Every structure is written in structure tokens, then in C-alpha cells.
Amino acid sequence: MYAFHADAHSLALPPGHRFPQDKYRLLRERLEADPGPLRLRPAEAADLGELALVHTPDYVDAVLQGHLSAAQQREIGFPWSPSMVERSRRSVGATIMAARAALGGEGLAANLAGGTHHAYADKGSGYCVFNDVAVAARLMQAERHREARAPLPVLVIDLDVHQGNGTAAIFRQDPTVFTFSMHGAKNFPFRKEASDLDVELPDGCGDADYLAALERALAEVWARCPAPGLAFYLAGADPHEGDRLGRLKLTTEGLQERDRRVFAALRERRIPLALSMAGGYGHDLNTTVAVQVNTLREAAHSWAAWRAGR
Secondary structure, rough: EEEEEEEOOOOOOOOOOOOOOOOOOHHHHHHHOOOOOEEEEEEEOOOOOHHHOOOOOOHHHHHHHHOOOOHHHHHHHOOOHHHHHHHHHHHHHHHHHHHHHHHHHOOOOOOOOOOOOOOOOOOOOOOEEEOHHHHHHHHHHHHHHHHHOOOOOOOEEOOOOOOOOOHHHHHHOOOOEEEEEEEEOOOOOOOOOOEEEEEEEEOOOHHHHHHHHHHHHHHHHHHHOOOOEEEEEEEEOOOOOOEEEOOEOHHHHHHHHHHHHHHHHHHOOOOOOEEEOOOOOOOOOHHHHHHHHHHHHHHHHHHHHHHOOO
């Protein structure tokens, strides 16, 4: 199973910054030490034309040329630097590569970062510069139309603890993309956008209530979006009980069961899947990395079953 990474390009963050950029390196190193069936590959950068499928020309130019205002940089949460641009482009590129691999016969592939769902068409927000899932979805739809003159319905399953507001806004009233977000009701962003399906959870929600809500939501997804040609899954580690920003109380085992159920539902329907790791801000960063390793191990099991026709 292919897993694409872009952590070689670090952010120029001030001391004490809350964004856990070391997580991405630690995750890659953990997987390199014991890859199993994973085939780790560096990501290529998304180009200007690919970014322009979703983002406005003025915003793309401001990011690439370093013209972001101080207010724009504050909303993103990162100071501008050339390495921030390169990292952001390669994070989008990793999801593009994962989607292409999934559609090209692999069935499932991953981005070891990604899930930048707070980025809108015309601005970044919440540690998200470009919206990797939105760009990859639009590009895969364009490539499918060019190659086969056929539509590509897309499903986004966003289980990061924060609502996918940017993704919801980008695909608002777009019947070709179904957006589903299950998130903390009182968590960031405090002004939500309307997804096709939103499930809001109370602070302190634990394994049993979470998994029951997920089962109900997935049943509604299949009723309203029965035959997507490609899915994106944002498997945030931030619903974990040890997360600094999550406010939910899922155990490591609960999150592993969440992933197992999502992978099984998609595999049973033979829906190709591009996986993004999304958020995770543990008090102990090693705990967050362990949760994400579990997600990727479950993904590898599902990939093997897909390849075996099970």
C-alpha cells in the first residue's frame, strides 16, 4: 500500500508554537522502522493549475509569492516562508498521488499528512493553507472526464474532531461531492459551514456513543450517496482522550474500531479510498503518533483484503 509523505519541508515556527509539526516526521520514521506492506514515497508538489481547480488566483498568488497579509497569516496560524509554501504544495500533492493510486487499481492509498479541511477557496485557516482533499477531488473528476467522459461522484468522510468547514463551503450545492463531517459541537471552527451531513458530538463523548453515532451516520451516507466512485477519509487522531484540543474521550481502541468500520464499509462497496491523517495534538505526541500508526495498520489490512478480492 502506498503512503506518501512531505515532512522534509519544515515550517519556520516560533518557539512554543502549538502546531505539532514533529508529528509528521515521527510518524514517517516509525513506519520506516517497521513498514509491513506500506510503500513509503515522497510526495510531488501540486502545481499552479491543480491548485487553481479549487483556489482563487489571487489567493494562490499571495501564498506562492509571499504576499499574504499579516491578518491572513494569523488566520492560517503559520508565518509565511518558502518552506511553508513547499510543504503545503507537497501535502496537496500527496493526497493527489494517493487518490490516483487508489483509482489506478490499488484500492487504497494514504497521505501521511493532509486533511487540511479548514482552507477555503479564497483563504487559509486553522493550520490549513490549501485544501488537499478538495483539490484532489476536483483533479480526479477532471481526469476521469478527460479519460473516459464519465462523471466521478466523490464522498468525503471527515472524522477529524473539528468540522470540515472549508471543504463544506467549497462543495456547497455541488451534487457531485457528498460531504460528511462528524465533529465536536463546541470545538473549532466556532462558526460551522453546512456539510451535506453534519453530526455534532458533545464534549466528553466516549467510545460507545461515538461508534453508535458513526453507524447511524454511515447508514444515512449510503442512503443519500449510494455509489461514489472515490472516497476521501480524514482519520483525525484528535478525538482521542489524550488530545490537547479534542474535548472528546475516545480510547485508542475506540479510534481503531472507528477506522476498522470505515475501511470495511468502503471495501465492501469496492469504493477506492484516499486516506489523510488530518489532526492530532496529543499532550504526549508519541500517543498521537501511535494512534495514527494504528490507522495506517488498519488501512494496510483493508488494502490487503481489497487486493485479495475480499
